[in-house]
Amino acid sequence: MSFSKPRSFYYLLHPRPVVIVVSRCPNGRVNATPISWITPVSEEPPTIALCIDRENYILQCIEHCGEASINIPSTDSVDTVYGLGTVSGREVDKVKEFGLDLEPCNKVSVPRISKCIGWLETKLVKRVDVGEVALLVMEVLDSYAKSECVTQWGWDVSRCSPLLHGAGRAFYSVGRRYFAGRRA
Numbered sequence: 171m172s173f174s175k176p177r178s179f180y181y182l183l184h185p186r187p188v189v190i191v192v193s194r195c196p197n198g199r200v201n202a203t204p205i206s207w208i209t210p211v212s213e214e215p216p217t218i219a220l221c222i223d224r225e226n227y228i229l230q231c232i233e234h235c236g237e238a239s240i241n242i243p244s245t246d247s248v249d250t251v252y253g254l255g256t257v258s259g260r261e262v263d264k265v266k267e268f269g270l271d272l273e274p275c276n277k278v279s280v281p282r283i284s285k286c287i288g289w290l291e292t293k294l295v296k297r298v299d300v301g302e303v304a305l306l307v308m309e310v311l312d313s314y315a316k317s318e319c320v321t322q323w324g325w326d327v328s329r330c331s332p333l334l335h336g337a338g339r340a341f342y343s344v345g346r347r348y349f350a351g352r353r354a
């Protein structure tokens with residue numbers, strides 16, 4: 171069997187879900203930045219972590235406001251997601267530029283993106299610096315998914331697939347579902 175080296179170690183950990191992180195910024199605008207390095211951390215308390223390059227404005231926004239909505243785009247939003255990752259909210263009003271429709275959240279003061287198929291409402295708990303990245307630990311205060319998009323097994327990917335990020339411009343939808351057998 172032959173193996174080859176990936177372009178980078180992290181290529182082996184993609185495709186993975188990409189989210190659009192929305193927060194309110196020191197420049198007075200709402201910013202929206204795609205992030206694919208996101209992970210659940212604990213259930214009690216409900217916690218996630220975001221890995222954000224220290225140069226990215228969304229980091230300053232979350233630290234300024236202390237809250238973020240984590241929006242789950244479907245494959246319908248592939249161009250918007252890629253576009254939001256090519257400009258900075260420092261220079262551009264991304265909400266205007268990309269025509270994002272926003273709605274209020276329930277437990278946090280930042281808005282969410284109407285078109286997304288689900289969202290989490292989060293507050294900043296802790297920052298840990300690793301390399302070029304700030305790992306933000308965020309407590310999840312509330313979460314919702316579009317009812318027609320979920321089953322008892324999570325996303326009903328025959329109706330709406332969350333968007334997965336491969337690398338660069340390459341994105342994926344979720345593929346086949348496999349049920350594991352029961353042990354005798």
Ligand SMILES: Cc1cc2nc3c(=O)[nH]c(=O)nc-3n(C[C@H](O)[C@H](O)[C@H](O)COP(=O)(O)O)c2cc1C
Pocket residue numbers: 188201202203204205206207208221222223225226227228229251252253254255256257258259260335
């Ligand atoms: C699909 C996709 C996934 C991305 N994932 C991350 C990520 O996990 N962490 C990160 O810091 N930047 C990530 N980026 C890059 C930022 O979204 C990009 O640098 C953005 O322009 C920063 O905007 P801001 O300065 O307004 O925050 C990603 C971009 C794309 C398109």
